[in-house]
Amino acid sequence: MQSLDYQVVQRAIEWLSNGRTIWFCTVLSTFGSSPREPGSLMVATSEGNHVGSLSGGCVEEDFLERLAAGDYELPTVIVRYGAPGDSPENSRIRLPCGGLLEVLVERMVADPANLSHLEQVREALCGEKELARRVSLTDGSSWLEETERNGPRVIREEGAETVRIRVGPIARLILAGYSTVADACARFALSLGYQVVLCDPRDEITRDLELPEGVEFIPQLPSLYIGSEGACTQSTAVVAVTxxxxxxxxAMMAAVRTPASYIGVMGSMRTSQARAERLRRTGGLSEAEIERIHMPIGLNLGSKTPAEIALAIVADMVRVRRGRSPVDL
Structure with missing residues (x-):
């Protein structure tokens, strides 16, 4: 499965390669009711072709109408939806519940510099390191730079003439072994745009599996796959629920030796304490490595069914990916 971000960037590259000017749009900030988060992408041409989205439909329709009318000819412009006024920067569209939406619009002509930049963005999405796009709000120039491991997708300092947009690796979930909870985790993760890999060498368990479309199945001991080169990046979650x-x-012993940002294993508090002791004694894990493991896994939602447990797990993955502390919830 390809994430929506990847699809947007890939189509942008194809249009530039064919000599077409594109408008590359990024949601910078939201307030109130807004269906897309900061960092969400859309690319469009003046003919009205587009991939990705900024909202639930009304924003895209207004943007494409204005684009066809000849607006947005500057290298960059920040368009505000839900703000008062009537100008290219303040759309007439009003969002529900008093919501506000800011969108960075970059006009990119079909030249080698823009094509090379977006090809680098595509490589970053498929790579192993967190990077950020730095975009100048004055002349539209853009470049990539290293950034911190977790945190907000968009950083725009007050009065600054640039904006930083995270373009790290596509989020990936590695499920160490099959179970009904793993199946539910896969379905939730796919709906959130994760690449999902299920590893399980047990033929008696996986022989007649009907996995959700988009799940990559590898009939291998999970720890071997997890420890293989390139399997885990800073945007990878490793979950064991068998x-x-x-x-x-x-799987836990292999995962703590990777840059995976979320590592968790299912079990009660008593089971987790016993597992921690085993990992110290037989696995040779340090206290710092054991601290990286979420056990018991997931948010404490009082979950009982496989789907509820999976919801708690995937919600916790999202919390960590977004850099939120449990006390913030």
Missing amino acids: HDPRIDDL
């Missing part, structure tokens, strides 16, 4: 120590413990 209740089989032969699967779960080995």
Whole structure:
């Protein structure tokens, strides 16, 4: 499965390669009711072709109408939806519940510099390092730079003439072993745009599996895959929910030696304490490595069913990816 960000960037590259001018749009900030988060992407041409989205439909329609009318000819412009006034910067569209939406619009002509930049963005989405796009609000120039591991997708300092937009690797979920909870985790993660990989060598468990479309199945011991080169990046979550120590413990031992940003294993508090002791004694894990493991896994929602447990797990993955502390919830 390809994330929506990847699809937007790929189509932008194709249009530039064919000599077409594009308008590359990024949601900078939202307030109140808004269906897309900061960092969301859309690309469009003056003919009305577009990939991605900024909102639920009304914003895109207004933007494309104005684009066809000849607006947005500057290298960059920040368009505000829901703000008062009537100008290219303040759209007439009013969002529900008094919402506000700011969108960075970059006009990119089909030249080698713009094509090279977006190809680098595509590589970053498929790579292993968190990077950020730095975009000048004065002349439209843009470049990539290294950034911190987690945090907000968009950083715009008051009065600054540039904006920073995170373009790190596509979020990935590695499920160490199959279970009904793993199946539900896969479905939630796919709906959030994650790449999902399920590893399980147990033929008696996986022989007749009907996995959701988009899940990559690898009939291999999860710990071997997790420890392989390039399997885990800073945007990877490793989740073990089989209740089989032969699967779960080995997966945790491999995961803590990778840059994965979320590592978790299912079990009660008592089970988790016993597992921590095993990992110290037989796995040789340090206290710092054990601290990286979320066990018990997931938010404490009082979950009972497989779907509820999966919801708690994936919600916790999102919390960590967005740089939120549990006390903020």
